[in-house]
Amino acid sequence: MxxxxxxxxxxxxxxxxxxxxxxxxxxxxxxxxxxxxxxxxxxxxxxxxxxxxxxxxxxxxxxxxxxxxxxxxxxxxxxxxxxxxxxxxxxxxxxxxxxxxxxxxxxxxxxxxxxxxxxxxxxxxxxxxxxxxxxxxxxxxxxxxxxxxxxxxxxxxxxPEAAARACADLTGTRLGLIVDIGGGTSDFSLFRVTGARVEILASHGIRLGGTDFDRLLALDHVMPLLGQGGQLRREFGPGLLPMPNEIFVDLATWAKIPFLYTRETRNAVTQLAKFAVEPRAIGRLARVIEEELGHDIAFAVERGKIEANAGKPGAMIRLGKIERGLYAEIDAASMAAALVRARAELDAALAETCRLAGIAPAAVETAILVGGSSLMGLVGQAVTAAFPQAGQARGEAFTAVVxxxxxxxxxx
Incomplete structure (x- = not known):
């Protein structure tokens, strides 16, 4: 068939x-x-x-x-x-x-x-x-x-339009907003329900998702332990140079991690270690590249993010595979500080969705949150700030779209 x-x-x-x-x-x-x-x-x-x-x-x-x-x-x-x-x-x-x-x-x-x-x-x-x-x-x-x-x-x-069709009758709302925060993008659809018909009034999206949250948290919490933000002695002459940032950004980016394990990267890290003011930190970076531990860091950041988002006391990003006893503390406040730019992008995107639909935020009755990364506290906070009069509901986080x-x- x-x-x-x-x-x-x-x-x-x-x-x-x-x-x-x-x-x-x-x-x-x-x-x-x-x-x-x-x-x-x-x-x-x-x-x-x-x-x-x-x-x-x-x-x-x-x-x-x-x-x-x-x-x-x-x-x-x-x-x-x-x-x-x-x-x-x-x-x-x-x-x-x-x-x-x-x-x-x-x-x-x-x-x-x-x-x-x-x-x-x-x-x-x-x-x-x-x-x-x-x-x-x-x-x-x-x-x-x-x-x-x-x-x-x-x-x-x-x-988000597919999610609207799956979730439109979730609350009996007539004018609703889908907030779909996935791993790579944040997408929004304003919809109106008339009888059994779901009308999409406007959709908007930005390139921001859970992997971006992980990247920002890794850069803020973990990469300084590997030498990011450090200094290098000049090979000739006095003075210091800033540590190059590109390798740390790639190491914090899920999709780019597999392509760091090359001879060129290893040679570059060896040179950094030779001139680093703080050689211990760069030594950790060298071990990550040599033993291909980039994804171990990424999963550790993800787990720490989940712990901190749930308000777990003593939440941390555990980095023991790099060095015995190594960890980075993480809590709601440190996450908020690391994700301040992401929060601003969410705020702007919510406002833009209303503008595209020609709908005043006060008219939205219910915001329905879907997507795995919608479970992050800053998402609900952004929605509450943008639509203080609207109720919030949760669709099936991982399957509303399908x-x-x-x-x-x-x-x-």
């Missing part, structure tokens, strides 16, 4: 698939019994088969030799997406990696349902990138990957 469309939410951090079958919404469990599949891949060093999802994360945690990748969606539309690099024993592009991930998603969906899928409705952020040309390239990149994965009829729906995509694809 090939007439049913498959809905795919290919996310920066997690992905999901669903369909409407016999009039019922059906989420597919693509990774054990979970409704979502971590958007992560692992290539064993000895040319074994690519692993995806929880198996990829488990391979990294177990210390298996190989290449781990996450946040692949964030490089759609960039030159990096089509550059050929040594991955898993041969040269590949990230486009090939994403295609393989989507093809495996399709294969698992077909195995679970007994159907053959040729049609797909994929979610997309309102804007992959602020630049229109790069945004168009990102959409073309994702279209190409879906086609190469085996889909012959490909459609797209903005993710639910809405399935309903849209089925014409429900």
């Amino acid at each position: 090939t007439d049913l469309p498959l809905a795919i939410d290919f996310g920066t951090s997690n992905s999901a698939a669903a369909l409407v079958q016999d009039g019922q919404l059906r989420r597919l469990t693509l990774d054990g019994q979970a409704d979502t599949l971590p958007t992560a891949v692992f290539f064993p060093a000895e040319r074994g088969p690519m692993q995806i999802g929880a198996a990829a994360v488990a391979a990294l945690v177990a210390g298996e030799e190989g290449r781990f990748m996450r946040a692949l969606k964030s490089v759609l539309g960039t030159p990096l997406f089509h550059e050929s690099r040594p991955i898993g024993g041969r040269r590949r592009t990230l486009a090939e990696v994403v295609t393989a991930f989507l093809a495996e998603t399709k294969t698992r969906a077909e195995a679970q349902t007994g159907l053959t899928f040729r049609r797909v409705l994929s979610g997309r952020p309102v804007h992959f990138h602020a630049d229109p040309d790069r945004d168009a390239r990102a959409l073309a990149d994702l279209t190409g990957c879906l086609s190469a994965a085996g889909f012959t009829e490909i459609g797209f729906c903005p993710e 639910d809405g995509l399935a309903l849209t694809a089925a014409g429900a």
Whole structure:
């Protein structure tokens, strides 16, 4: 059977698939019994088969030799997406990696349902990138990957608009706002409900998400322990030079971590250590690069962020793999300070969504928060500040988008 469309939410951090079958919404469990599949891949060093999802994360945690990748969606539309690099024993592009991930998603969906899928409705952020040309390239990149994965009829729906269709009757609201904060983007849709009809009044999006929160927290809390912000002695003559920042930014960026483990990077760190005023910190950086601990740092930051967001006493970013007993303290106040720019971007985006819709903020009845990163306290705080008279509700954080995509694809 090939007439049913498959809905795919290919996310920066997690992905999901669903369909409407016999009039019922059906989420597919693509990774054990979970409704979502971590958007992560692992290539064993000895040319074994690519692993995806929880198996990829488990391979990294177990210390298996190989290449781990996450946040692949964030490089759609960039030159990096089509550059050929040594991955898993041969040269590949990230486009090939994403295609393989989507093809495996399709294969698992077909195995679970007994159907053959040729049609797909994929979610997309309102804007992959602020630049229109790069945004168009990102959409073309994702279209190409879906086609190469085996889909012959490909459609797209903005993710917050799909979430609005899934969540519109959540509170009985007539004028509502979807706040969809994912791993790579923040997207917003103002909608009006009339009877059974959901009308999208305006949608807006910015390139800001959970991986950006992680990057800012890593730069603020962790990278100074590795030498960021330090100084270098000049090779000749008196005076000091500032520590270059690029390597720390890349190390704090999920999508760029795998490409730091090169001879050039190792040589550069060796030079930094030679002239560093604080050699111990750069020694930690050297160990991170030599032992490929970048993703261990990223997961530690993510865990610390979750602890601090939940108000856990003594929350910290544990860095014991780098140095015994090493950690960075983190709490609500330090997070707020590190994320002040992100908060300002959220505030501006909420105001812009209302402006695009021609709706006064006071008219919004309910703000519905979806997306894994909507669980961050600063998101609820930003929404409260922008819409103090509106109620807040939570949709299914990780599946509202794919639910809405399935309903849209089925014409429900």
